[in-house]
Amino acid sequence: MPFSISAQIVNDVAKFTLSGELDAGSAGNFRTEIEKIAAQKPKRLVLFVKDLTFMASAGLRVLIFAKQKLGAEVPIYIISPQEPIVDTLEKTGFLQSVYVAPEYTDEG
Amino acid sequence: MEPKSFAGTLDSLSLIREYVTSAANSAGLDRKATYGLCLAVDEIATNIIVHGYEGAGRSGVLDMRTEMESGTLTVIIEDDGVAFDPRENKLPDSEDFSKPLENRPIGGLGVFLAFDGVDEFKYERSGGRNRNIFVVHHQSHTNT
Numbered sequence: 467m468p469f470s471i472s473a474q475i476v477n478d479v480a481k482f483t484l485s486g487e488l489d490a491g492s493a494g495n496f497r498t499e500i501e502k503i504a505a506q507k508p509k510r511l512v513l514f515v516k517d518l519t520f521m522a523s524a525g526l527r528v529l530i531f532a533k534q535k536l537g538a539e540v541p542i543y544i545i546s547p548q549e550p551i552v553d554t555l556e557k558t559g560f561l562q563s564v565y566v567a568p569e570y571t572d573e574g
Numbered sequence: 575m576e577p578k579s580f581a582g583t584l585d586s587l588s589l590i591r592e593y594v595t596s597a598a599n600s601a602g603l604d605r606k607a608t609y610g611l612c613l614a615v616d617e618i619a620t621n622i623i624v625h626g627y628e629g630a631g632r633s634g635v636l637d638m639r640t641e642m643e644s645g646t647l648t649v650i651i652e653d654d655g656v657a658f659d660p661r662e663n664k665l666p667d668s669e670d671f672s673k674p675l676e677n678r679p680i681g682g683l684g685v686f687l688a689f690d691g692v693d694e695f696k697y698e699r700s701g702g703r704n705r706n707i708f709v710v711h712h713q714s715h716t717n718t
Contacts, residue, residue: 468588487588487591489584489587489588489591489616489620490584490587490620490623490624491584491585491587491588520591520609520612520613520616522613522616522617522620522684522687523617523683523684523686523687524620524684526683527680527683529675530675530676530678530680533674533675533676534676538674538675538676542675549606550605550606550609550610550613553606554613554687557687557690558666558671558683558686558687559668559670559671559672559673559678560675562671562672563674563675564675
């Protein structure tokens with residue numbers, strides 16, 4: 467399933483919906499969207515990934531890039547990830563630096 | 575699985591994952607083991623394409639084949655890119671993994687996931703080609 471991404475910023479919250487397969491070929495799109503939205507200085511980044519079926523290390527590197535670009539104080543929420551992606555986040559230590567939750571409310 | 579060649583471009587990654595998934599399904603691997611194998615192969619294939627070919631100004635293919643015997647599924651990639659043994663790569667360690675995201679080194683994550691995704695990883699250099707070998711002992715990862 468091809469990768470697709472949509473992004474919007476509402477009330478200083480950047481909301482991305484990612485689906486399909488995030489690999490080295492598609493990670494550039496994700497990075498570009500992060501760059502675009504960084505100009506609006508969001509206070510929070512929320513990734514809705516229920517339909518993201520695959521994530522390679524290229525996706526992890528974009529998360530690092532997002533943290534560097536948006537600022538360490540901007541929290542990253544990953545909403546409803548599939549089990550293998552949680553597994554990848556866990557074994558690489560990313561779970562310590564992002565918030566994973568089954569659903570998202572603007573109250574956080 | 576019949577051997578298959580893939581163009582050494584990032585567009586091939588999804589086709590490579592399909593090929594590996596098909597082999598894993600034939601071997602009866604469970605979902606978790608299939609994902610781990612796909613991720614492992616994807617990471618090394620990415621390195622071959624990005625560093626072995628594109629980064630070196632070369633073009634070429636990834637020749638893939640699979641072997642299933644004695645409770646073991648083996649996936650083999652051969653390429654003509656720059657010689658590179660992933661086992662010599664510096665891997666992130668527990669200290670790296672405990673750093674805040676913004677301070678994390680980005681190198682080595684892919685190779686770490688590649689090694690983690692399979693039971694054995696081997697590398698050989700033969701006839702001027704790289705040969706990356708991924709082994710899953712599928713009796714411990716089957717759906718039965």
